[in-house]
Amino acid sequence: MAGDSESNGNHVLNVNLDGANHNPPPPVQKPKQEPSLFVSVPFLQKLIAEVVGTYFVIFAGCGAVVVNLAMDKVVTSPGISITWGLVVMVMVYSVGHISGAHFNPAVTIAFATTKRFPWKQVPPYIVAQVIGSTLANGTLRLMFSGKQNHFAGTMPAGSDMQSFVIEFIITFYLMFVVSGVATDNRAIGELAGLAVGSTVLLNVLFAGPVSGASMNPARSLGPAIVHRQFKGLWIYIVSPILGAISGALVYNTIRFTDKPLPEITKSASFLKGAGRSGSTSTN
Template identity: 70%
Template sequence: MSVVADNSANNGSHQVVLNVNGDASKKCDDSSNQDCVPLLQKLVAEVVGTYFLIFAGCASVVVNLDKDKVVTQPGISIVWGLTVMVLVYSVGHISGAHFNPAVTIAHATTKRFPLKQVPAYVIAQVVGATLASGTLRLIFNGKSDHFTGTLPGGSDLQSFVVEFIITFYLMFVISGVATDNRAIGELAGLAVGSTVLLNVMFAGPITGASMNPARSLGPAIVHNEYKGIWIYLVSPTLGAVAGTWAYNFIRYTNKPVREITKSASFLKGGEAE
């Protein structure tokens, strides 16, 4: 689900992060905080972030099923949105807070994320989602052992189209707030989290509102339930790629290309190659 490729030292709060790295900051490129962060630390942040995203979001689904719809559909939407928001602000400056293979791949297609880091990020995200799903299955066992994954509510075509549209919408917003230095980068977490909330609100009953291959694959692995899984692997990825390229098309600015490939937002996961 969520969110997100390269930093600019133009943001004052980000410069503080750069300074506290001590000697490591001396080796950093001034144009990007995340140049300072070793890949291992980024991967740990992605595993932990994806874990808590899937744990909180899927827990709201399980509790809602187990406790007579006490959470409600709007409540589930709020949980997903708020979780994305707080995690973006928590580790966005470390890993970019992708938590989503579709987001990582989309950024790579526009050269806003290093292509060589994509496999490692995707593996980290799937591991985090699988561990979270396993934890939930251990906690809610027996009669409460509900499937927390995503299943098509109607036809496969309907689910494919809905997942494409909502992921396109999500990635379009991410591209606007995270890759364009004319946007207010500090509000990126709020914007992305709100988009997730809105998408889950109306698309949840139709497809489960995955928008994230890892979100669907983790529970599928744990529960050995792969019905329609291809939809949740292919459609969000295509939607994310289309969303980021659509924003690039309308990005026109008088600033040189060198400037607009460096974002004022912390939501970029690494320096473009």
């Protein structure tokens, strides 16, 4: 038996009848140390994706605001809403598989609160998002100077309380949708970008004239830093974070069910129902 164990290459402790141990015990292997968070190449790739993704989201969205103000309302309010929705959708599909396409400190904090994102990665993500937003607004300020230099940030059009409440509601709505399409495997994942972009478009369309429809502390911090205008900024930091956390928690509350998966997916999407029977069902 000892000869067989040695010939097949297995590391077996062989003991003779006299109790003499001729093979030393195998060395104890130390556990492999994981690379540090800040030197991990995949994590750095995620941070770069967040910087680039946030940059393009803010550059296009705030760019639409600046062009509209500088070019005699040529973009129009609906056009600004469409721009925000489209750029969010495009960037979700572009880098969502790399970094999760947060682009928003409120979303990152909400994911961490519901244990779907590690807390230790939250500060670097937020820094990356604020950097992307600040660089985007810095680029716009360099491009549009003089009479074309306009503040593309968010400020309350009415009372602070009015803007606080509406920012809470629309961010709640946004995070509720994000939780549904991006974290629930019963949803159609391919439509996540379309759903999130459409939600942003809808929110900006009706809430933009009231509060600016930020839903994103980085979106408001970037222009505030570049233009040094901090009036009402606390609203766009506190309210979206509270709204996003609430939206994620509420979706988590309704996520759990005792129904079997086939029964859930049978009516989980009207698109699936239409594909089978040609009509939607409320059952």
